[in-house]
Amino acid sequence: MIDTVMPTYGVRDIAFDRGEGVYLIDTNGRRFLDCGSGIAVTSVGHAHPHLVQALKAQAEKVWHTSNLYQIPGQFRAAERLTANSFADTVFFCNSGAEALEATIKLIRKYQSHNGHPAKNRIITIQGAFHGRTLATLAAGNNPAHLAGFGTVAPGFDQVPFGNLNALRDAITPETAGIIIEPVQGEGGIRAMDIDYIKGVRAACDEFGILMGVDEVQCGMGRTGKLFAHEWAGVKPDVMALAKGLGGGFPVGACLATEAAAAGMVAGTHGSTFGGNPLASAAVNAVLDIVLAEGFLDDVQRKAKVFRDALEAIAKRHPDKVEQVRGMGLMLGVKTKAVNGKVVAACREQGLLTVPAGDNVVRFLPPLIITDVQIAEAATAFENALAAVAEAA
Numbered sequence: 530m531i532d533t534v535m536p537t538y539g540v541r542d543i544a545f546d547r548g549e550g551v552y553l554i555d556t557n558g559r560r561f562l563d564c565g566s567g568i569a570v571t572s573v574g575h576a577h578p579h580l581v582q583a584l585k586a587q588a589e590k591v592w593h594t595s596n597l598y599q600i601p602g603q604f605r606a607a608e609r610l611t612a613n614s615f616a617d618t619v620f621f622c623n624s625g626a627e628a629l630e631a632t633i634k635l636i637r638k639y640q641s642h643n644g645h646p647a648k649n650r651i652i653t654i655q656g657a658f659h660g661r662t663l664a665t666l667a668a669g670n671n672p673a674h675l676a677g678f679g680t681v682a683p684g685f686d687q688v689p690f691g692n693l694n695a696l697r698d699a700i701t702p703e704t705a706g707i708i709i710e711p712v713q714g715e716g717g718i719r720a721m722d723i724d725y726i727k728g729v730r731a732a733c734d735e736f737g738i739l740m741g742v743d744e745v746q747c748g749m750g751r752t753g754k755l756f757a758h759e760w761a762g763v764k765p766d767v768m769a770l771a772k773g774l775g776g777g778f779p780v781g782a783c784l785a786t787e788a789a790a791a792g793m794v795a796g797t798h799g800s801t802f803g804g805n806p807l808a809s810a811a812v813n814a815v816l817d818i819v820l821a822e823g824f825l826d827d828v829q830r831k832a833k834v835f836r837d838a839l840e841a842i843a844k845r846h847p848d849k850v851e852q853v854r855g856m857g858l859m860l861g862v863k864t865k866a867v868n869g870k871v872v873a874a875c876r877e878q879g880l881l882t883v884p885a886g887d888n889v890v891r892f893l894p895p896l897i898i899t900d901v902q903i904a905e906a907a908t909a910f911e912n913a914l915a916a917v918a919e920a921a
């Protein structure tokens with residue numbers, strides 16, 4: 530008989546009862562060091578007192594009103610996100626895929642609003658992941674994700690990773706914009722070169738098309754800057770956020786410049802839940818922490834500590850590790866054993882990691898992780914590698 534929860538996620542044989550900072554405690558009382566963060570979501574750890582307090586306070590006032598009315602917390606979150614980014618305006622939604630849907634719609638609308646309705650195609654990059662709705666599946670173009678779901682939504686063209694000439698060649702009179710992940714997450718923690726990102730910006734300017742960045746996974750401080758594209762010193766026209774944005778509360782956002790969003794007038798887009806009072810309270814509480822003086826500098830410092838620890842392991846075990854890569858606290862280890870086996874072995878050692886494409890084991894710890902906890906994670910990972918080798 531089918532599971533009452535639709536079995537789209539495969540085997541799940543562990544359940545957590547509670548979290549404390551970077552630790553999760555399962556229903557048997559075992560503690561795990563969480564270097565997955567619910568896939569880059571619980572960016573300030575579990576049960577952070579400031580987030581708990583902010584949500585409790587909002588829960589006692591009002592949960593939901595719809596976007597028929599002003600939501601003061603949403604306005605405040607938008608002011609803070611725009612004050613700290615390239616953007617002038619924010620649309621709030623509930624997930625990463627919805628943030629990408631808004632991004633796709635905005636890019637197309639920009640062109641039609643400016644008298645170019647034929648410009649309605651968007652270029653994406655091989656290895657991308659943009660979500661599981663029909664449009665974002667088409668954007669990601671992953672055959673395994675598309676199989677069996679019928680006609681692929683039109684309007685997307687895909688080019689190889691890191692090849693600027695191929696990207697420029699793919700731009701046609703129908704191209705409306707380009708969407709990149711500055712650091713591909715699901716694709717295997719693949720960071721784009723700074724020169725490539727700059728080249729995307731230049732191509733967009735040259736051809737009058739919009740530059741979109743999907744920072745659903747790599748944004749909100751994950752790379753040690755608030756947004757990953759900042760490392761390249763360029764400003765996109767539109768950006769999708771979710772995952773870490775609410776620290777575990779489901780919320781997404783599409784940020785854009787005033788010029789890019791010119792066509793997004795009343796009635797063009799909407800969401801019942803998007804940016805509701807509870808979600809907005811969560812976003813503001815996360816921003817309180819991530820924007821605090823010195824927080825991101827410390828993420829950069831700790832990222833180096835973590836990376837150095839992983840590089841040292843790679844050096845000690847060249848037979849087991851192919852490469853360490855990533856940016857900030859978005860780190861990937863390409864293993865020689867099957868990554869899923871290494872992830873399972875990590876779990877045996879009390880360490881939670883996440884598999885990614887290209888046989889990579891992903892480390893996405895809460896940004897509040899300490900040096901001592903990084904050392905703990907590294908030891909567990911090294912033990913896990915040894916255990917996999919013994920089993921093989």
Ligand SMILES: *Cc1c(COP(=O)(O)O)cnc(C)c1O
Nearest residue numbers: 624625626658659660714745746
């Ligand atoms: C997770 C992810 C998405 C989709 O987010 P959902 O909240 O699962 O819809 C989109 N883009 C990137 C880069 C992601 O990592």
